[in-house]
Amino acid sequence: MSKDLPLLVSTPPERRDAARNRRALLDAAAELMGGCGVDALTMDAVAAKAGVGKGTVFRRFGSREGLMASLLNHREEEWQAGVISGPPPLGPGAPPMERLLAFGASRLRLHLDQGALIEAAGRTWGENYAVLGFASMHVRLLLGQLGVTGNLHYLATALIAPLSLPVLRQQIEHGGMSEEQVFAGWSDLVRRVVRDDD
Amino acid sequence: MSKDLPLLVSTPPERRDAARNRRALLDAAAELMGGCGVDALTMDAVAAKAGVGKGTVFRRFGSREGLMASLLNHREEEWQAGVISGPPPLGPGAPPMERLLAFGASRLRLHLDQGALIEAAGRTWGENYAVLGFASMHVRLLLGQLGVTGNLHYLATALIAPLSLPVLRQQIEHGGMSEEQVFAGWSDLVRRVVRDDD
The missing domain is CATH 1.10.357 (Tetracycline Repressor; domain 2)
Structure with a gap:
């Protein structure tokens, strides 16, 4: 069922810089959500907001659903x-x-x-x-x-x-x-x- | 949410022959499920089992999800x-x-x-x-x-x-x-x- 999502207890440890990047992307996503709602939450918008390439967002979260699960x-x-x-x-x-x-x-x-x-x-x-x-x-x-x-x-x-x-x-x-x-x-x-x- | 599915209380009345056809398709679907599980439940298989065209199954249930909801x-x-x-x-x-x-x-x-x-x-x-x-x-x-x-x-x-x-x-x-x-x-x-x- 939930095997495709990053489950809380099964999240592997991250390197410190990876954790920092992830946190920056999540902050950007949370800001987008807060301002414009869940429909505004696209991989493109998160990448633009965080000032990284779209590929980075995909590598980190896999999909829009993965990003939402991470949030x-x-x-x-x-x-x-x-x-x-x-x-x-x-x-x-x-x-x-x-x-x-x-x-x-x-x-x-x-x-x-x-x-x-x-x-x-x-x-x-x-x-x-x-x-x-x-x-x-x-x-x-x-x-x-x-x-x-x-x-x-x-x-x-x-x-x-x-x-x-x-x-x-x-x-x-x-x-x-x-x-x-x-x-x-x-x-x-x-x-x-x-x-x-x- | 559930507005695409045939809800129990909102099912419109059917003509008697339409109800009979629908019942025959549902019986065919239930038999398929019983024998081979939910994966066997395709629109093609239900049509073949009931001896009707695939178009009839689609007209009746809209989609495989609609068929499952009807069951x-x-x-x-x-x-x-x-x-x-x-x-x-x-x-x-x-x-x-x-x-x-x-x-x-x-x-x-x-x-x-x-x-x-x-x-x-x-x-x-x-x-x-x-x-x-x-x-x-x-x-x-x-x-x-x-x-x-x-x-x-x-x-x-x-x-x-x-x-x-x-x-x-x-x-x-x-x-x-x-x-x-x-x-x-x-x-x-x-x-x-x-x-x-x-």
């Missing part, structure tokens, strides 16, 4: 760094229920903010198992800290599933829910899963 | 008929919790059985809001019958989300869960959502 990976890495060592409540230091709710709010935000990019990158990104694996491990650990018993691996994937972009689109665009209602609904779901067994 | 719609219609008027516990007559668990088991089975077809049809099928809308309405009604309070629309979409093919693939192929563990996990999730408020 998404970059945002994902920043988000993961926030979970691992950023400020609470997303990062360490807050009680586990606060961290879990902050997790949901930040995934919701990330997916809606990057919706156009996620859809343009194709379904391969949505099924990026390296990304899902990290989120699932994080939620599993928090559920354990909250004293939830049972198949925590299953429950973690089930709590993450409604935060995926297609489900959010269904709820907001087709179901007429506001983002606030979606987050309130997810928080309610979490509380139902976590409350003490009776 | 999925056909299975979906059969499943919906089972929910509306089939035998319990999926159909009417069983207590709502039994119906809800039968709903989950049958969606799990349907998605895993049709996995190759769903993936070949592209993400448009997976985001088929007409299909999601029917399932969501059904689960919402059952949650109401079970006395669940809160945003039942949200909870219904959240219970359906982990039954989608990408999540099932993550749990079974990447997470090493068995189908039995997945269904047990989903049943546990449902019981957590449904249990009396304390």
Whole structure:
């Protein structure tokens, strides 16, 4: 499925200058996106913006889809760094229920903010198992800290599933829910899963 | 998104002979799939199997993707008929919790059985809001019958989300869960959502 994309956990180490070039191209791509949206994101435009040849962009990212996946990976890495060592409540230091709710709010935000990019990158990104694996491990650990018993691996994937972009689109665009209602609904779901067994 | 596909609720009424021809082509396609898998499902092969010209298959389904979507719609219609008027516990007559668990088991089975077809049809099928809308309405009604309070629309979409093919693939192929563990996990999730408020 996702074997053609640079997966987060399988990204090979880069030489320092290669990493710097890659970062410059990603910055140019992010600026293009910010100004003109995902349609403006072409290999030509990124090359022109970064002042390199188009061949360089192709060598680095393989395709427009590869470039978009790299942009998404970059945002994902920043988000993961926030979970691992950023400020609470997303990062360490807050009680586990606060961290879990902050997790949901930040995934919701990330997916809606990057919706156009996620859809343009194709379904391969949505099924990026390296990304899902990290989120699932994080939620599993928090559920354990909250004293939830049972198949925590299953429950973690089930709590993450409604935060995926297609489900959010269904709820907001087709179901007429506001983002606030979606987050309130997810928080309610979490509380139902976590409350003490009776 | 899905505007190019024949959506379940928007299928226009067909003349009786057109419906019969369509049914014969779908039967031919289903037989091909059953014997040789989704790769064998080409417009040429379906035309040969049904004894019609290739042009007829194209006129009827537009493209190979359209044919696959029609096959999925056909299975979906059969499943919906089972929910509306089939035998319990999926159909009417069983207590709502039994119906809800039968709903989950049958969606799990349907998605895993049709996995190759769903993936070949592209993400448009997976985001088929007409299909999601029917399932969501059904689960919402059952949650109401079970006395669940809160945003039942949200909870219904959240219970359906982990039954989608990408999540099932993550749990079974990447997470090493068995189908039995997945269904047990989903049943546990449902019981957590449904249990009396304390």
